[in-house]
Amino acid sequence: MIIRTGFFCSTWDNGLTTNRKIKFQNLSHKRVIETFLRNLNDLKLILEFCKNNGFEVFRIGSNFVPFFSHKDFKDEWRYEIEDILKSERKNITKYNVRLTMHPGQFVVLNSPDPKVVSESVREIEYHSFILDSLEADQNSIIIIHIGGKYQDKQQSIERFIKNLEKNVSLKRRIAIENDDKSFSVNDVLQISKFTGLPVVFDYYHHLINPSEFDLHDLIKTWVNKIPKFHISSAGKRKYEHSDYLDRKDFDGFKKLMFPLLNTDIVIDVMPEVKMKEKAALIFLEWIK
């Protein structure tokens, strides 16, 4: 088994970030382009850092283009951003770092409210637009959660599947992840059976919201894609993430991966902790 790793959004030490944003009251062509260009520039610097330090995965911040999915965002701005992304494509893909995205908690495909669903679709379309403009390969996925339970889990699952089928073009990049409250790994695997979506396994969420599942079933959901895993540790409060990864969580994760140990599989494991590249460097040492 080969484990690759990386980090998300920004660096801790030198303040690089792909997640700058603006306030809605300041939404304008000038501010949007300016903020996007700063995020884009830092993306290139972060990818350079990744190349120099052995990181092969990076998650771009969801504010990469602020308010892109908002109804007040002008089409002309979109065309301009598309042109910039296309002209910078090679400067970004040349690092061969797997780029992924993870929209915010506002993306709820299984909401009973049609407005929430349509805005979620717009948000996923925005994330796809970024990755498509960069012509990122099939490993560049957009990771979402299933959504709420709304007191009826089965119905909520069915609504997720139905709403997804109405927007079938989005499925190409979507991967679904278990969460810490409502949908366990086993739940997400069941949904994957109906949708064909790959399943991102989050170890920390799995500890809080556990279920029985077969690791091979999970790996099988990744057709033509490198399986992706998230790992993190408990912070001071319940549900909160820690600054660094706890060694015991790495050991626990390793134990779960035991069935893959003597295979030639490649997997990506991203530590979701606050100290970003500093924590990822430690993680890199551990996996070596």
Next chain:
DNA sequence: GCAGGTCAAGTCTAC
């Protein structure tokens, strides 16, 4: 230049 309040959006849990 810095501290502290604020920020587009949903859902759930703890208090």
Next chain:
DNA sequence: GTAGACTTGACCTGC
């Protein structure tokens, strides 16, 4: 009923 956790701290105002 509300604050705070998750995506994610960065922006902005006032001193």
